Amino acid sequence: MSTLLATDTPIPPAKPAARPELVLKSSEFRKGREASWRDLETLVDRVERRGARALSLDELQRLPILYRAALSSLSVARTIALDRNLLLYLENLALRAFLCVYGPRVDARAGIATFFARDLPAAVRAARWHLLIAALCIVVGTAAGFLLAVQDESWVSTLVPSGLAGGRGPSSTRADLYDKEIFAPWPGFAASFGLFANVLFSHNTAVGLLAFGLGLAAGVPSVMLMVYQGLTLGAFLALHYNRDLTVDFLGWLSIHGVTELTAIALFAAAGLVIAEKLLFPGRYSRIESLALHGRQAGYIAVGAVLMLFVAALLEGGCRQLVASTPGRFAIGLATGVFWFGYFTYAGRGRDDARP
Amino acid sequence: MTLAHERATEFLEGTRRQQRTIVTPEGVPVAVELADHGERLTAFAIDVFIWFLLTILIYLPLFFFALGGKNSALIGLSIVLFVGFVVRNLYFIHFELAWRGATPGKRFVGLRVIDRRGGPLLPSAIVARNLTREIEAFIPLGILLSWGGASPNWQHLFVAVWLLFFAALPFVNRDRMRGGDLIGGTMVIALPKRMLSGDLVERAAQYVFTAQQLGAYGAFELQVLEELLRRPKSLETPRLLAEVREKICHKIGWTAPVPPQDTEVFLREFYTAQRALLEREQLFGKPRADKYGGARPRE
Numbered sequence: 205m206s207t208l209l210a211t212d213t214p215i216p217p218a219k220p221a222a223r224p225e226l227v228l229k230s231s232e233f234r235k236g237r238e239a240s241w242r243d244l245e246t247l248v249d250r251v252e253r254r255g256a257r258a259l260s261l262d263e264l265q266r267l268p269i270l271y272r273a274a275l276s277s278l279s280v281a282r283t284i285a286l287d288r289n290l291l292l293y294l295e296n297l298a299l300r301a302f303l304c305v306y307g308p309r310v311d312a313r314a315g316i317a318t319f320f321a322r323d324l325p326a327a328v329r330a331a332r333w334h335l336l337i338a339a340l341c342i343v344v345g346t347a348a349g350f351l352l353a354v355q356d357e358s359w360v361s362t363l364v365p366s367g368l369a370g371g372r373g374p375s376s377t378r379a380d381l382y383d384k385e386i387f388a389p390w391p392g393f394a395a396s397f398g399l400f401a402n403v404l405f406s407h408n409t410a411v412g413l414l415a416f417g418l419g420l421a422a423g424v425p426s427v428m429l430m431v432y433q434g435l436t437l438g439a440f441l442a443l444h445y446n447r448d449l450t451v452d453f454l455g456w457l458s459i460h461g462v463t464e465l466t467a468i469a470l471f472a473a474a475g476l477v478i479a480e481k482l483l484f485p486g487r488y489s490r491i492e493s494l495a496l497h498g499r500q501a502g503y504i505a506v507g508a509v510l511m512l513f514v515a516a517l518l519e520g521g522c523r524q525l526v527a528s529t530p531g532r533f534a535i536g537l538a539t540g541v542f543w544f545g546y547f548t549y550a551g552r553g554r555d556d557a558r559p
Numbered sequence: 560m561t562l563a564h565e566r567a568t569e570f571l572e573g574t575r576r577q578q579r580t581i582v583t584p585e586g587v588p589v590a591v592e593l594a595d596h597g598e599r600l601t602a603f604a605i606d607v608f609i610w611f612l613l614t615i616l617i618y619l620p621l622f623f624f625a626l627g628g629k630n631s632a633l634i635g636l637s638i639v640l641f642v643g644f645v646v647r648n649l650y651f652i653h654f655e656l657a658w659r660g661a662t663p664g665k666r667f668v669g670l671r672v673i674d675r676r677g678g679p680l681l682p683s684a685i686v687a688r689n690l691t692r693e694i695e696a697f698i699p700l701g702i703l704l705s706w707g708g709a710s711p712n713w714q715h716l717f718v719a720v721w722l723l724f725f726a727a728l729p730f731v732n733r734d735r736m737r738g739g740d741l742i743g744g745t746m747v748i749a750l751p752k753r754m755l756s757g758d759l760v761e762r763a764a765q766y767v768f769t770a771q772q773l774g775a776y777g778a779f780e781l782q783v784l785e786e787l788l789r790r791p792k793s794l795e796t797p798r799l800l801a802e803v804r805e806k807i808c809h810k811i812g813w814t815a816p817v818p819p820q821d822t823e824v825f826l827r828e829f830y831t832a833q834r835a836l837l838e839r840e841q842l843f844g845k846p847r848a849d850k851y852g853g854a855r856p857r858e
Contacts, residue, residue: 307659417694495744502687
């Protein structure tokens with residue numbers, strides 16, 4: 205500590221050239237503080253190599269003090285010193301120490317707890333209009349898909365990619381759909397897991413992240429993706445409607461679909477938040493506005509990815525195990541109530557406490 | 560604002576890194592050096608390689624013990640994709656959190672992620688900038704790889720344009736931000752480690768210069784001389800120093816003889832005296848950027 209608080213010893217004013225003994229202010233300044241810089245440098249080195257846990261309690265307390273001392277040294281050096289090596293060193297040291305002192309908090313448990321208890325629901329509530337637009341797009345798409353396919357079933361094969369259709373199409377009979385799709389037997393653990401992984405990755409996450417990321421393209425692709433999701437859904441609905449399976453199909457769908465569609469709509473809402481901040485930056489520059497609100501959109505996207513995990517678990521695991529339509533509706537309804545309640549009420553009243 | 564020491568760096572190294580200034584919460588502006596595109600690509604390639612190895616390591620035992628050979632290729636592939644997705648997202652997010660903005664690849668190359676405005680790097684920013692990685696690189700690359708030998712069509716064009724759009728983003732904005740940096744409010748900087756060398760100041764002077772002689776140069780020349788004196792000694796050094804001494808003597812009108820073995824002492828003393836004068840003038844509000852005498856360097 206003694207080196208920290210050391211002040212300059214009074215220096216006789218340097219005479220210009222005509223004296224054999226030259227005393228430079230910057231040189232004396234450096235002598236007084238070099239030890240504390242070196243001390244900080246060792247601490248920063250250790251944090252960079254092994255993390256903040258490498259420091260003892262005493263060293264942890266010393267780090268921010270030394271950091272602020274180095275910052276003040278830098279400010280002083282900029283005015284009084286012309287030593288290039290010294291200036292570059294101090295600037296670099298201050299930056300490295302800054303990154304150590306203001307690094308992200310690594311307390312993962314507390315971070316995750318705040319994320320679920322406060323950040324995620326608050327972000328979703330803040331984006332409720334965006335969510336509404338995304339949901340409306342899905343509804344419009346569904347209605348259009350249904351109206352098209354209910355009259356002419358060839359639309360089903362046009363609207364639904366073959367990978368997603370899985371053999372279902374205009375040629376499917378009622379019995380086909382009933383036995384092989386809606387009440388197909390549970391295929392066993394490995395195949396269920398495979399299905400889980402497949403629906404999650406060949407389709408849902410890709411669509412969701414697209415809807416999120418392409419918010420950067422002014423949100424037009426996000427909206428289009430939502431309408432397209434609705435079209436597919438509507439076409440399937442029409443296929444089952446024509447075979448008098450509407451209720452069973454909706455039950456089959458609701459068990460995971462409530463979670464899945466909410467998640468997809470959340471991705472699009474996050475994309476629309478980005479698009480809005482890009483198109484209407486308000487008082488800020490576009491890039492600043494994006495940085496301010498991009499994180500909120502990021503929260504929503506992470507929440508939606510986790511919801512897709514839940515949906516895929518329900519789809520791969522539970523759906524074929526619960527082989528009755530009322531049971532499926534019950535689970536679907538329960539998940540719907542849960543998500544609605546969570547996003548509407550969780551973390552309310554604590555919003556003021558945000559830093 | 561171009562400071563004299565930055566100008567000296569540009570002069571000595573031929574190029575200068577793009578710099579930005581962040582203001583720390585204490586209110587002190589600190590210059591940061593933007594990472595080059597090549598450095599970032601290298602770091603990304605290293606990370607992708609590690610991710611690839613990790614995915615295979617996790618997948619192989621899963622395949623042999625849990626799944627056996629009785630399942631279709633589709634299920635196997637789905638699980639590869641699943642493991643790959645989980646591993647890469649956890650990998651980037653974990654390391655950028657735990658290593659304060661550096662992944663192993665970034666650390667190897669010497670890069671760091673920082674908050675663009677100088678605030679603390681928030682976990683949400685890290686998550687946002689890494690989730691976007693999926694749509695910037697992994698999804699389009701996955702689509703391209705899964706095509707195999709299929710003949711090109713308009714979909715190929717679409718994915719190619721998509722990849723190009725995100726690949727071009729860092730080239731078309733000032734701070735070299737990719738999509739994830741835009742959303743997370745971050746930027747990637749190069750963070751070299753700089754050493755503090757000894758002070759060049761000579762206390763006991765045997766050569767005495769007049770104020771007029773010292774006024775011949777400014778901060779820029781002073782710092783070039785400093786760099787020359789700090790360079791590791793080589794066979795070239797004596798000749799170079801002698802040349803510089805000749806030039807200085809000519810410029811300031813130094814007529815007294817300087818013995819060749821004293822060249823370095825002479826230069827160090829000239830450096831000390833010059834620095835003393837320039838620093839004092841700077842303190843009194845008359846900074847001199849270079850030998851042309853302006854307060855600000857000539858661009």
